[in-house]
Amino acid sequence: MSTFITRDGTELYYKDWGSGQPVVFSHGWPLSADSWESQMLFLADHGYRVIAHDRRGHGRSSQPWHGNDMDTYADDLAQLIEHLDLREAVLLGFSTGGGEVARYIGRHGTERVAKAGLISAVPPLMLKTEANPGGLPLDVFDGIRAGALADRSQLYKDIASGPFFGFNRPGAKVSQGMIDSFWLQGMQAGHKNAYDCIKAFSETDFTQDLKRFDIPTLVVHGDDDQIVPIDAAGRASAKLIANARLLVYPGAPHGLTDTHKERLNHDLLTFIQQP
Template sequence: MSTITTQDGTQIYYKDWGTGQPIVFSHGWPLNADSWEAQMFFLASHGYRCIAHDRRGHGRSNQPWNGNEMDTYADDLATLIETLDLTDAILIGFSTGGGEVTRYIGRHGTARVAKAALISAVPPLMLKTAANPDGLPIDVFDGLRAASLTDRSQLYKDLASGPFFGFNRPGANVSQGMIDWFWLQGMQSGHKNALDSIKAFSETDFTEDLKKFDVPTLLLHGDDDQIVPIGAAALASAKLVNNATLKVYPGAPHGLTDTHKEQLNTDLLAFLQT
């Protein structure tokens, strides 16, 4: 397997498809690089080099006890980019991965970055606070943690069969394949790593990181996202990122990388070619 080694010795797996300008994908929780297959196959087929890693504690990467927070996620991404000596790279992050990309730019800048895209992404802040009244209450995330400790296999099945893909909506075209695929990836994550990551994606404030974006940026979100509601996410981020392009998918759920993959692939290619 292709791996890189981080500063604390963690082995990070990555896949590397195609040739051309590099695109680096950061995945959502509790998934891994395989969740990007539709986008990677499409964009690699259109002349791009597509690279996606399994975040520490997820998929085929090591499961370290420590480092399951955004600063380390961002530094791991930096190690990947620097080890592969990528330049003029396009960073694309989904959900938690959108936070990872955002913190990377906040910590490491854009010297190696040409463009960025945040899809169904968690920034600026998911948690409801006095300064972020549109966020979700801490009870939501405490509930996720409790469910993970009680029966995380069932939690992943419930998320996939319900709000993640919008399969709990009337008339939804439910795919058992998508449900199984989400569950399988979730169960490949480390129990401690996935549990810690709930705090990382929900309580990290990316406001100052977003203000450091100085490359063309696409913010793409579904307005029926039940996992990362658009109000405290893309709509808020659009006010912080200079010259960001905001694209809203009417009726789309959180997991639109699968449910709306044809539309997303077309929009991403158009953004890359602009």
């Protein structure tokens, strides 16, 4: 296992496959680096070095009581990039990981970064506020927290078998394997860490972070995303990021890294290869 110790003593696990220009992946909640495996295998096979860490408190990383917030997640990502001395990296963030990438650029800039991709990502802000009327009400996230406290194992099964992959839509082809993988990754996460992360991904405002993007950026979002609705997320982010390219996947759910992996893999490769 490849691990490193952050400045606050947290041990972070990461995968590091292949060789070439580095592509760094940040995963969603409550998952782990395993959720990116289709994209990592594909890009490594096409001549890239692919790196994905388990966020603190998730997967095989240690489970600290504190630091389960976006600033710390971004600083952990920065320390990983510095630890491996990565340059000209492509940062790809899915869902919560998109927030991590945005906050990394907001706090650390793009000196080591060549391009970025936000996939089904939470920025600019998931929570409904006066300034963000298209967001989701606080009681949605309070409901997730209540479900986590009552029976988080069942919560993860319900999310995976329902809205995450769009399996609750009429005529959907349900994959028990995808459901099981989501549940397994979720149950690897620390209970406190996953609980705190709900606030981190839902209430953090990334508006100013997105305005600091000065590199080519790809925004990918499904227009049937029931977890992170496209209008308040992908479309809003694409408007805030200078010269961002928005790709809308018709009918795609939140978990399109699995359900639409062939298209996503090729779209990512094309984006990375563009001069």
